[in-house]
Amino acid sequence: MFRRSSYASVAAGNSGQSQNSGPARSGAFSHLAASNPGVGPPSAHPSTHHARHLSRSLDADGHPHGSMSSSWRQGQGHAPYSGTFGYAAGMPHDGASPLFFVPSYLRGSKHAERLEEAHKKRLAAQREYRSNHSSNAGSLSTSSSSVNLHKLGASHRGMAHDIVERAPPFVDDQSAAPWPTRWNEGDKYIQLELEEYGRQAKFSGSQKTHDEAASVRADYPMPRQCGIYYYEVTVVSKGKDGRMIGVGFSGPKVALTRIPGWEPESYAYHGDDGQCFSNTTSGKPYGPKFGTLDVIGCGINFRTGTAFFTKNGHFLGTAFRDLKTDKSYYPTIGMKKPGETLKANFGQEPFAFDIDKMVKAEKAAIHVEIARSRTVYRIEKDKPPVEETAFIHSLVGQYLAHDGYVETARAFGEEVIEEARALTNDGDADLSYVEADEDIDAINRQKIRAAILEGDIDKALKHTNAYYPSVLRENENIYFKLRCRKFIEMIRRTNELSAQLQQAVPTPPSKRSTASNGDGDEYGFEMELDDHLNAHHNGGQQRDWEMGIHRADTMDTEDRLSLDLDTEDMEARLNKLTQETISYGQVLKQEFQHDPRREVKRALEDTFALIAYENVGESSLAPLLERGGRVPVAEELNGAILVSLGKSSSAALERLVQQTEALVGELADDGGPGAFINVGRDFLQ
Amino acid sequence: MSSSTVSVSAATPTQHHFQRRVDETKPSKSDINFVIMDYLISEGYPKAAEKFAKEANIQLPREEEPIQARVEIRKAIHAGNIDTAINKINDLNPQILDTDSALHFALLRLQLIELIRVCTTNADADITPALNFASSQLAPRAATNPDFLKDLELTMSLLIFLPTEGALQPQFAELLQPSLRRDVASRVNEAILTNMGMRGEARLRSLVRLRVWAEDKARAAGKDIPPAMPLGLQDADESMNEGHGNSDALDIMVS
Numbered sequence: 012m013f014r015r016s017s018y019a020s021v022a023a024g025n026s027g028q029s030q031n032s033g034p035a036r037s038g039a040f041s042h043l044a045a046s047n048p049g050v051g052p053p054s055a056h057p058s059t060h061h062a063r064h065l066s067r068s069l070d071a072d073g074h075p076h077g078s079m080s081s082s083w084r085q086g087q088g089h090a091p092y093s094g095t096f097g098y099a100a101g102m103p104h105d106g107a108s109p110l111f112f113v114p115s116y117l118r119g120s121k122h123a124e125r126l127e128e129a130h131k132k133r134l135a136a137q138r139e140y141r142s143n144h145s146s147n148a149g150s151l152s153t154s155s156s157s158v159n160l161h162k163l164g165a166s167h168r169g170m171a172h173d174i175v176e177r178a179p180p181f182v183d184d185q186s187a188a189p190w191p192t193r194w195n196e197g198d199k200y201i202q203l204e205l206e207e208y209g210r211q212a213k214f215s216g217s218q219k220t221h222d223e224a225a226s227v228r229a230d231y232p233m234p235r236q237c238g239i240y241y242y243e244v245t246v247v248s249k250g251k252d253g254r255m256i257g258v259g260f261s262g263p264k265v266a267l268t269r270i271p272g273w274e275p276e277s278y279a280y281h282g283d284d285g286q287c288f289s290n291t292t293s294g295k296p297y298g299p300k301f302g303t304l305d306v307i308g309c310g311i312n313f314r315t316g317t318a319f320f321t322k323n324g325h326f327l328g329t330a331f332r333d334l335k336t337d338k339s340y341y342p343t344i345g346m347k348k349p350g351e352t353l354k355a356n357f358g359q360e361p362f363a364f365d366i367d368k369m370v371k372a373e374k375a376a377i378h379v380e381i382a383r384s385r386t387v388y389r390i391e392k393d394k395p396p397v398e399e400t401a402f403i404h405s406l407v408g409q410y411l412a413h414d415g416y417v418e419t420a421r422a423f424g425e426e427v428i429e430e431a432r433a434l435t436n437d438g439d440a441d442l443s444y445v446e447a448d449e450d451i452d453a454i455n456r457q458k459i460r461a462a463i464l465e466g467d468i469d470k471a472l473k474h475t476n477a478y479y480p481s482v483l484r485e486n487e488n489i490y491f492k493l494r495c496r497k498f499i500e501m502i503r504r505t506n507e508l509s510a511q512l513q514q515a516v517p518t519p520p521s522k523r524s525t526a527s528n529g530d531g532d533e534y535g536f537e538m539e540l541d542d543h544l545n546a547h548h549n550g551g552q553q554r555d556w557e558m559g560i561h562r563a564d565t566m567d568t569e570d571r572l573s574l575d576l577d578t579e580d581m582e583a584r585l586n587k588l589t590q591e592t593i594s595y596g597q598v599l600k601q602e603f604q605h606d607p608r609r610e611v612k613r614a615l616e617d618t619f620a621l622i623a624y625e626n627v628g629e630s631s632l633a634p635l636l637e638r639g640g641r642v643p644v645a646e647e648l649n650g651a652i653l654v655s656l657g658k659s660s661s662a663a664l665e666r667l668v669q670q671t672e673a674l675v676g677e678l679a680d681d682g683g684p685g686a687f688i689n690v691g692r693d694f695l696q
Numbered sequence: 697m698s699s700s701t702v703s704v705s706a707a708t709p710t711q712h713h714f715q716r717r718v719d720e721t722k723p724s725k726s727d728i729n730f731v732i733m734d735y736l737i738s739e740g741y742p743k744a745a746e747k748f749a750k751e752a753n754i755q756l757p758r759e760e761e762p763i764q765a766r767v768e769i770r771k772a773i774h775a776g777n778i779d780t781a782i783n784k785i786n787d788l789n790p791q792i793l794d795t796d797s798a799l800h801f802a803l804l805r806l807q808l809i810e811l812i813r814v815c816t817t818n819a820d821a822d823i824t825p826a827l828n829f830a831s832s833q834l835a836p837r838a839a840t841n842p843d844f845l846k847d848l849e850l851t852m853s854l855l856i857f858l859p860t861e862g863a864l865q866p867q868f869a870e871l872l873q874p875s876l877r878r879d880v881a882s883r884v885n886e887a888i889l890t891n892m893g894m895r896g897e898a899r900l901r902s903l904v905r906l907r908v909w910a911e912d913k914a915r916a917a918g919k920d921i922p923p924a925m926p927l928g929l930q931d932a933d934e935s936m937n938e939g940h941g942n943s944d945a946l947d948i949m950v951s
Contacts, residue, residue, distance in 0.1 A: 380909065381905050381906050381909045382897065382902065382905060384905045384906075384908045384909040384912065385908070386908045398875070399901070399905075400878065400882075402904065403735070403900055403904055405929055406900070406904070406927075406929070407732060407900070409929055410728070410732060411732070411748075414725075416747075416752060418751055419744050419747040419748040419752075421747075422741075422746075422747045423743075425743070426742075426743055427741075430771075433775050434774040434874040435874055464753040638753075639726070641753075646725040659928055662728075663927040663928050664728060664731075664900075665723055665728060666718075666927045666928060667903070667904070667907055668903070669718045669719070669722075669723065670925050670927075671903065671906055671907040672717075672718075673714060673718040673720075674907070674910035674911055674914050675906070676717055677714070677717070677910075677914050677920075677921065678914055683913070683917060684913060685913075688906070690903075690906070691723075691727065694906060695723070695727040695731055695899065695903070696727065696730065
């Protein structure tokens with residue numbers, strides 16, 4: 012139902028209002044849009060700007076560097092294209108970031124993820140560019156106020172998060188081939204006029220001779236990495252006496268004076284006779300004729316090398332086979348009668364045809380194939396290969412041991428052996444499970460990890476320096492992250508304390524079940540270590556944990572608070588803690604303020620911005636405070652310790668994931684079956 | 697550090713391309729931990745799951761009861777106590793076996809195999825229980841399905857072949873392998889999980905299969921990938937000593 016009414020309204024030409032509601036155009040915005048007629052440069056896509064873009068562009072307006080409105084004005088007379096539009100590298104697209112959309116059938120795909128990542132990176136680069144050029148970036152007040160400006164932008168928080176917690180994922184810009192977004196002003200026959208921000212093409216010249224026509228290609232080729240690529244065209248008007256219309260795709264060099272389908276590397280479905288054409292002026296019977304208000308869809312399945320068309324939501328069957336795997340195909344339309352008008356939907360709106368279902372079916376078939384694939388695995392040399400379950404057990408066991416999950420590894424080993432015994436019915440089971448080598452390092456590493464996961468950074472620093480003195484020296488970035496994390500933890504505690512103070516009634520002990528177990532043991536160890544360290548003084552490292560608050564204060568704050576502190580005590584503690592937090596922050600700033608690295612500067616800014624909030628938990632920086640943020644720091648440190656011990660930083664399971672991603676990537680490059688697999692989404696989450 | 701990596705692998709540019717791709721992907725620890733936890737829960741390792749929740753500081757999914765029940769069912773099947781297993785499955789939800797006749801048949805056949813095993817251990821044992829069970833429980837079901845019938849005939853032949861001296865033919869030997877019990881146990885486990893509206897197959901298992909599938913496909917398509925892709929499951933030292941391209945060092949053998 013919805014689809015039908017949608018394409019009808021598209022045809023009626025009022026789609027501008029109906030599409031992509033978003034936070035509707037505000038007054039400020041529509042004035043910008045109005046000042047800018049349809050043939051505008053790339054950024055003129057008002058319908059899809061959301062509030063975030065809006066606030067940013069307004070922000071940029073008053074700015075000396077590449078303000079949005081000025082770039083629009085400049086763009087008007089020029090051929091706005093030059094191929095750089097949006098996705099090309101090297102140009103500051105300040106304020107002129109193209110809208111980003113994901114066609115429905117590609118949602119959740121690896122390729123869509125990649126493009127989204129690239130898009131976010133571009134936005135971040137723009138933000139960076141602006142903030143670097145604003146007068147007093149970096150001071151506490153500015154960063155917090157700019158945070159206010161971008162409060163709407165969830166991506167800002169993600170960004171800050173990324174920098175503090177983990178390196179942003181690598182994006183290979185070459186593999187992030189963008190999909191078509193509009194007809195290309197620079198790649199059309201001259202008598203075609205583009206409207207509706209490049210999505211509508213109208214033939215405005217005089218009628219063409221028998222073998223001449225006017226064609227236009229889209230701005231980007233259909234990306235193979237999508238596996239299936241599909242777009243639709245609505246015949247807004249077939250003109251006075253026409254419907255000599257062709258919808259299809261062609262290579263970048265195909266002449267635009269010919270209707271698509273007549274030339275080599277050109278493929279199309281024609282409205283006047285319903286035939287499909289490739290490489291020749293004589294077509295073959297294919298589907299019904301089409302004309303005004305019909306919606307024609309065109310898709311390529313790169314995995315099978317076939318192309319198909321749809322009409323008003325109905326599949327018309329395979330039109331072409333044996334498409335070449337090494338060619339770029341651009342969506343292409345052609346026409347030859349005055350008044351003929353076509354409007355494209357590259358995924359900005361819902362499609363008339365249920366392409367989502369087709370893509371889903373394709374995925375499902377591939378997943379069935381995957382589920383059937385079996386083999387035998389060789390774990391150890393000189394031993395016979397084992398079957399899948401034993402292999403998985405080895406993977407799990409090795410991961411647990413490698414990453415220092417000592418207790419888990421032991422429990423898992425016991426359970427697996429017990430299982431194997433039950434299975435063979437006698438005590439003499441052939442245990443193919445490779446027992447994890449348990450060593451003191453694993454236990455130490457687990458202690459350090461546990462400390463970080465509990466938020467006790469001091470303890471983690473202490474242990475690390477005691478057992479692996481070189482690690483922090485040689486991994487300054489990890490040391491920095493730990494120091495930042497400590498500040499964050501102090502803010503966390505301050506927050507908790509003040510929240511409790513406000514409530515007057517102490518909150519029940521939170522779910523810290525993990526922290527308290529085995530405390531006695533832990534404590535004894537602490538004392539021992541303290542003595543040891545005090546005796547030896549262990550170089551200059553000690554400053555790391557002498558600084559800031561004393562451990563006795565930091566440990567188990569939550570637990571103790573719930574016991575017997577009265578309000579006065581709490582206030583005193585809060586004041587003390589706040590003081591300590593600030594002075595620790597000062598020390599932290601002093602230590603790293605001259606660090607030239609951008610990510611360090613950024614992380615410091617974001618970290619210090621925390622202090623500007625009365626209640627950070629409700630601010631846009633709240634994600635920084637989440638407990639989950641401890642995990643990446645803990646893992647990075649664990650990895651560094653492993654490397655310092657001469658072990659591989661990643662476990663076999665991680666390598667398996669890496670290899671799988673890489674292999675699937677290989678299978679996706681040319682639109683093969685890998686294009687339909689998103690390892691992270693389909694298998695890891 | 698990065699420069700040395702480049703110079704080392706520059707000698708083999710094709711490997712370099714793929715290796716770079718491998719290095720570019722950095723699976724997040726929380727994803728890996730999630731996959732591990734998912735495996736421990738769905739394939740039924742409750743003690744390890746509990747410890748892991750503590751050590752990795754992640755939430756233990758709430759459903760203690762069914763996991764314990766699944767573990768007990770698995771144990772019963774592994775030990776050959778099929779009757780117990782069937783009762784426990786029906787306690788959980790009788791629909792599981794009602795709606796999956798193939799699974800029910802597989803369980804009953806396992807039970808028959810156990811009966812045959814018992815009565816053929818010594819020459820003068822009574823084979824009546826096995827015969828009775830076959831005719832009362834399996835035969836009616838086999839009548840409706842040719843595959844079941846074939847399986848039943850094969851199983852019944854064990855009665856004749858098992859007491860004889862010498863090696864069994866492979867199709868009979870297979871029936872006595874522990875792997876048959878394990879396969880049925882894992883099918884039961886998946887059926888219970890699916891019945892509870894959960895994912896039947898553990899993600900880790902799917903992932904391992906994906907890895908195998910992807911290598912197969914990539915080789916078939918003639919992609920430029922290294923001849924061997926070790927995972928390093930062995931000791932670090934040992935794998936370091938392996939020569940390049942030594943197929944013995946393979947963790948995964950594509951058969």
